[in-house]
Amino acid sequence: MQTTTQEYAVGTVEEFLLQIGRVVTTGETELAIFRTSDGAVYALENRSPHPKGGPLAEGIVSGYYLYDPLYDWKIDLRSGEVQSPDHGKVKVYPVILDGGMVKVSL
Known part of the structure; x- marks a missing residue:
């Protein structure tokens, strides 16, 4: 079985605050x-791996770590x-930076 991926432009780098x-x-797919x-x-x-679930986008970022909100x-x-x-584990998706545009491969 062959898996097909598709790239989605999700915004410019500047649109994503540090x-x-x-x-x-x-x-x-809902992404954080x-x-x-x-x-x-x-x-x-954008789904916590905790058994009760919940969103991740409101979490706190420190270095390369996200703290579940x-x-x-x-x-x-x-x-x-x-x-x-x-x-546990959260599904991660490849990100491509293309001339200031952020693309996610699903």
Whole structure:
């Protein structure tokens, strides 16, 4: 089975404030997009891996980590892995920076 990916333009780099999450919907997927203090951009599914769920876009960013706004779980923006002592994983999506435009590959 072949998997097809599609790139979605979600805005310009300047539209994503440093360390502030933003919700973007592409197709049927709701993303939480973050720009770290060094200018890197990350896209995650906007759903907490906690059993009770919840949004991630309102979380606090520190370095390359996102702190879940409801449960304070520490999540690596690069891999989606929840850090110990908690466990779980958030789906992450590749981000392409193309001449100031932010594109997400789904």
